Amino acid sequence: MREKEIAKLKDYKYGFATDIESIKAPKGLNKEIIKFISEAKKEPKWMLDWRMKAYERLKNLKEPNWQKPKYPKIDYQDIYYYSAPKSVSEKPKNLDELDPKLLETYKKLGIPLQEQQRLNGIAVDAVFDSVSVATTFKDKLNDVGVIFCSISEAIQKHPGLVKKYIGSVIPLTDHYFATLNSAVFTDGSFVYIPPGVKCPMELSTYFRINASQTGQFERTLIIADKGSYVSYLEGCTAPMRDENQLHAANVELVALDDAEIKYSTVQNWYPGDKDGKGGIYNFVTKRGLCKGVNSKISWTQVETGSAITWKYPSCVLKGDNSSGEFYSIAITNNHQKADTGTKMIHLGKNTKSKIISKGISAGFSDMTYRGLVDISLKAKNSRNYTQCDSLLMGNKCGAHTVPYIKNKNSESNIAHEATTSKISEDQLHYCQQRGLNPEEAVGLIVNGFCKEVLQQLPMEFAVEAQKLVGISLEGSVG
Amino acid sequence: MLKIKNLKADIENKSILKNFNLEIKPGEVHAIMGPNGSGKSTLSNILSGKKGYDVSGEVLFENKSLFDLETEERAHKGIFLAFQYPLEIPGVNTNIFLKTSLNAIRKARGEKELDAIEFLKLVKLKAQNLKFDEEKLNRQLNVGFSGGEKKKNEILQMSILNPKLSILDETDSGLDIDALKIVADGVNSLRKKDNSFLIITHYQRLLDYIKPDYVHVLMEGKIIKSGGPELALELEKKGYENFN
Numbered sequence: 022m023r024e025k026e027i028a029k030l031k032d033y034k035y036g037f038a039t040d041i042e043s044i045k046a047p048k049g050l051n052k053e054i055i056k057f058i059s060e061a062k063k064e065p066k067w068m069l070d071w072r073m074k075a076y077e078r079l080k081n082l083k084e085p086n087w088q089k090p091k092y093p094k095i096d097y098q099d100i101y102y103y104s105a106p107k108s109v110s111e112k113p114k115n116l117d118e119l120d121p122k123l124l125e126t127y128k129k130l131g132i133p134l135q136e137q138q139r140l141n142g143i144a145v146d147a148v149f150d151s152v153s154v155a156t157t158f159k160d161k162l163n164d165v166g167v168i169f170c171s172i173s174e175a176i177q178k179h180p181g182l183v184k185k186y187i188g189s190v191i192p193l194t195d196h197y198f199a200t201l202n203s204a205v206f207t208d209g210s211f212v213y214i215p216p217g218v219k220c221p222m223e224l225s226t227y228f229r230i231n232a233s234q235t236g237q238f239e240r241t242l243i244i245a246d247k248g249s250y251v252s253y254l255e256g257c258t259a260p261m262r263d264e265n266q267l268h269a270a271n272v273e274l275v276a277l278d279d280a281e282i283k284y285s286t287v288q289n290w291y292p293g294d295k296d297g298k299g300g301i302y303n304f305v306t307k308r309g310l311c312k313g314v315n316s317k318i319s320w321t322q323v324e325t326g327s328a329i330t331w332k333y334p335s336c337v338l339k340g341d342n343s344s345g346e347f348y349s350i351a352i353t354n355n356h357q358k359a360d361t362g363t364k365m366i367h368l369g370k371n372t373k374s375k376i377i378s379k380g381i382s383a384g385f386s387d388m389t390y391r392g393l394v395d396i397s398l399k400a401k402n403s404r405n406y407t408q409c410d411s412l413l414m415g416n417k418c419g420a421h422t423v424p425y426i427k428n429k430n431s432e433s434n435i436a437h438e439a440t441t442s443k444i445s446e447d448q449l450h451y452c453q454q455r456g457l458n459p460e461e462a463v464g465l466i467v468n469g470f471c472k473e474v475l476q477q478l479p480m481e482f483a484v485e486a487q488k489l490v491g492i493s494l495e496g497s498v499g
Numbered sequence: 500m501l502k503i504k505n506l507k508a509d510i511e512n513k514s515i516l517k518n519f520n521l522e523i524k525p526g527e528v529h530a531i532m533g534p535n536g537s538g539k540s541t542l543s544n545i546l547s548g549k550k551g552y553d554v555s556g557e558v559l560f561e562n563k564s565l566f567d568l569e570t571e572e573r574a575h576k577g578i579f580l581a582f583q584y585p586l587e588i589p590g591v592n593t594n595i596f597l598k599t600s601l602n603a604i605r606k607a608r609g610e611k612e613l614d615a616i617e618f619l620k621l622v623k624l625k626a627q628n629l630k631f632d633e634e635k636l637n638r639q640l641n642v643g644f645s646g647g648e649k650k651k652n653e654i655l656q657m658s659i660l661n662p663k664l665s666i667l668d669e670t671d672s673g674l675d676i677d678a679l680k681i682v683a684d685g686v687n688s689l690r691k692k693d694n695s696f697l698i699i700t701h702y703q704r705l706l707d708y709i710k711p712d713y714v715h716v717l718m719e720g721k722i723i724k725s726g727g728p729e730l731a732l733e734l735e736k737k738g739y740e741n742f743n
Contacts, residue, residue, distance in 0.1 A: 445586075446550070446551075447586055448586050448588060450547070450548075450549050450550075450570060451582065451585070451586040451588075452588075452600075453548070453569070453570035453571045453574070454547050454548070454570055454571075454573075454574055454579075454580050454582075455574060455596075455599075455600035455603070455604075455656065455660075456571050456574040456575055456600050456601075456603040456604035456607065456660075457571055457599065457600065457603050458569075458571050458603075459571075461599070461603065465588070465591055465596070465599060466588055466591070468590070468591070469588055469589055469590030469591035469639070469640075470589065470590055471590070472590035472591075473590070
């Protein structure tokens with residue numbers, strides 16, 4: 022009985038594929054494809070030029086290879102760079118016009134888009150392969166001047182803002198995957214919060230990869246103007262497939278004077294099967310710029326999916342008194358691999374950063390925390406606190422902590438704490454003696470281990486994340 | 500309720516329990532006394548289902564072999580062990596742990612799970628009876644608790660779960676006299692015609708407050724003598740060394 026229940030839970034419940042007719046650009050990476058994408062999105066010339074510049078630059082770049090998880094060579098000419106459901110070749114003006122198959126897909130994913138079933142207090146932008154198919158609560162947000170739309174729409178309707186900020190945090194020359202994304206990015210979200218506005222609801226984007234042999238190149242840009250506040254959450258899932266698919270995103274955040282951005286991720290891309298076949302390569306560049314004084318950016322991530330997760334959501338603390346936070350739970354099971362952490366670059370005076378990382382590895386998986394704390398000469402009186410905890414389950418998995426610390430002035434202070442522990446047999450025995458089965462016991466202990474990070478999530482998602490933490494580790498004991 | 504026949508237990512080829520026999524009937528309180536290394540903790544480990552022992556013989560709980568049951572299934576059937584060294588579980592709130600535990604057991608028995616309000620009412624009452632600092636219930640399980648608080652927490656859990664058979668493994672060690680009385684009161688309040696107790700201890704002291712029906716002396720893995728409460732006093736006077 023129990024085994025059956027566990028087997029059911031272990032199935033990746035988002036693993037279905039939607040049978041939908043899509044328009045694809047031919048496979049391959051070349052100027053024609055980039056033109057195709059740009060035309061499909063009716064972009065102005067400056068955007069196409071920008072993409073081309075990135076493409077030219079890409080020719081001189083090599084993929085980085087310093088990371089711990091290695092992967093077979095990716096044939097960039099064998100990927101579809103653009104795939105969109107045929108029915109949304111024009112983005113529907115309202116949901117009545119949206120393909121019922123898409124509505125059904127999001128309903129199945131637990132993200133109802135229909136007016137009457139919408140998640141209370143959460144506005145959703147739904148990105149399906151290469152296009153945004155719907156954005157909810159746009160009007161309500163518009164009333165307070167908040168812009169929440171797809172990046173494609175923003176390029177057409179708010180070119181001034183996009184032009185000013187795109188690439189201002191992650192330059193198009195940054196590194197191979199960031200440059201690749203700059204050349205071929207397809208969709209993602211755009212958020213602008215006007216001065217002094219506290220965004221009245223949670224904003225969220227739900228990324229879905231559906232088409233096979235297709236890469237998803239997400240681009241998200243969030244700008245919080247002076248004295249504003251926004252909390253944003255992204256979720257990700259994909260069908261179960263034997264092939265590896267690439268998700269290479271660029272996410273840029275800009276916080277001006279006294280503004281605050283809270284960015285949360287619940288990443289549950291298909292992790293591959295228990296033998297390590299298939300799954301998403303989640304190679305993502307996320308960076309926030311605390312541009313103004315007293316600004317604040319906080320990243321929270323719960324990374325449970327993907328065959329390989331490779332990302333370092335970072336903060337550049339440029340404004341004086343600005344602060345950056347990074348809260349992370351990364352779980353790897355079976356043959357999953359993760360190399361994740363953050364970079365905190367202190368440039369302004371009195372800047373503060375805090376890093377809380379919880380890594381859990383089970384099965385044959387391998388987990389690396391890699392982080393940089395860099396306090397520049399001018400960042401006087403700055404502080405960092407880092408805490409990296411690793412939890413191992415079984416004896417076939419690995420956990421590594423690689424902190425890089427650079428402190429260039431003597432008036433700043435860096436503290437680093439790290440622990441590695443195992444769930445002890447005695448703890449399990451204790452919980453079982455109190456009536457919990459081994460899976461429940463592990464779920465409880467692991468959730469306790471992750472608590473400081475789970476607490477950072479918006480309440481609506483914390484419960485889901487807690488369940489996800491338990492489910493990701495199903496089958497890892499006994 | 501509990502019948503142990505010819506129980507042998509080895510760990511890493513070392514023989515710990517040899518030919519151990521014991522029967523506990525509903526409502527009885529048995530005390531097992533013995534020196535360090537006599538096999539007391541091994542007995543509680545085996546009854547609770549801890550892995551790592553080679554066992555033979557028979558242990559029946561309500562006429563069912565315990566060896567066929569997982570640890571949590573034994574808990575569902577009403578076996579409770581108050582640990583000698585209660586475990587710390589960082590990040591897990593004590594109240595949440597208690598509620599998860601109680602509801603896991605209720606669910607397994609086909610009883611209705613308690614909601615947060617019903618549970619808090621119950622836990623508040625039990626905590627007050629045991630003079631257990633309620634503020635501690637909102638702290639991480641056993642983290643930063645003193646030795647005495649940990650032991651009291653075990654008794655609190657026992658009183659919430661209301662088990663049929665409670666095994667107290669050296670619950671008295673490390674307790675001051677006030678805490679000892681509170682623990683004893685907790686046990687005494689659970690003494691009913693269907694609830695049995697197995698109290699494992701070094702000292703006679705606890706038995707001043709919890710009157711056992713039977714006392715057994717355990718030495719080198721065997722019960723060498725059984726008797727009434729007076730046996731504990733005799734043992735206290737003579738010491739284990741001269742007792743044999």
